[in-house]
Amino acid sequence: MNTSTHRFVATSTSTNRRFTWRVVDIVVASxxxxxxxxxxxxxxxxxxxxDSLLAFTPGLSGLLAGGWLFAGVLGxxxxxxxxxALFTEVVAAVVSMALGTQWAFLTFVWGLVQGVAAELGFAVxxxxxxxxxxxxxxxAFAGIAVAVLDTNFSSVAALAAEARAVYFVSAVVSGVVVAGVLSWVIVRALAATGALDRFAAGREARARGAASEA
Incomplete structure (x- = not known):
């Protein structure tokens, strides 16, 4: 095997390993x-x-959207x-729906779309x-997804255009801050405890710790 062929095989093996799910991945994602x-x-x-607390500004309840978006980003x-991202968001939506929500099957629909959007953020x-x-x-992508859904297919669609615009921006901000920043902080905190040692996030945390001690 020549050098170029060896490099190609090594690269392909590394890529397959990076993208192939392990049993532990499935378990932890679940x-x-x-x-x-x-x-x-x-x-x-x-x-x-x-929602009532935020009623002083119609549409500001979009700030609450991030509470349903973090699963995909965290996963x-x-x-x-x-x-x-898609898997964890959909599982979360199904569990929430099974426990009982006022939105019934729409919980799954919203979760599916939000999961696809969160996945797209990593894919790009x-x-x-x-x-x-x-x-x-x-x-941000998950926030945009829920903003589009809510401003067109939920009670938010009945609001005035200005309120819908406020909702849209608020939902995206919530997606960025709650689903994005908070999930990133949680992962770093978990990695620092050693809970993610079987994952790349945990290995990176150990490497950072070793570098800081050197």
């Missing part, structure tokens, strides 16, 4: 999805009261494989950026 689904359900219970940052970076930029982009 755990994240289930845990996030419970949070989604609780967030749905709290939503009417929180993507931990697993770092194509499909992780070729699944090569799992740092803050990737988290922000994934959160």
């Amino acid at each position: 755990v994240i999805g289930v845990a996030a689904g419970v949070v989604f359900w609780l967030w749905g219970l709290a939503w009417p009261g929180l 993507g940052l931990v697993i770092r494989k194509p499909g992780a 970076l070729l699944y090569a950026n799992w740092r803050l930029l990737g988290a922000l982009l994934s959160g």
Whole structure:
């Protein structure tokens, strides 16, 4: 085997390993999805009261959207494989729907679209950026997705144009801050404890720690 062929095989093997799901990936992504689904359900219970608190500015309730968007971003940052963001967001939506929400089957529809959007945020970076930029982009895409859905197919669509615009911007901001920044902070915190040692995020945390001690 010549040098160029060896390099091609090594590169292909490395790429396959980076994109192939392991059993531990499936298990952890499922755990994240289930845990996030419970949070989604609780967030749905709290939503009417929180929505009332923000009623002083019609449309500002879009700031609450991030509470249903973080699962995809968090799953993507931990697993770092194509499909992780979509998988975790959909699992979370299904769990939330099974526990019982006022939106019934629409919970799954919204989760599916939001998961695709969160996935797209990582995909446009070729699944090569799992740092803050990737988290922000994934959160922003998820925020845009829920903003489009809510301003066209929910009770938000009945609001005046100005209120819908406020909702749209608020939802995107919530996606960036809550789903993006908060998920990135959570992953870094988990990695620092050693909980993610079987994942790239954990290995990077160890490398940072070793570098700081050197």
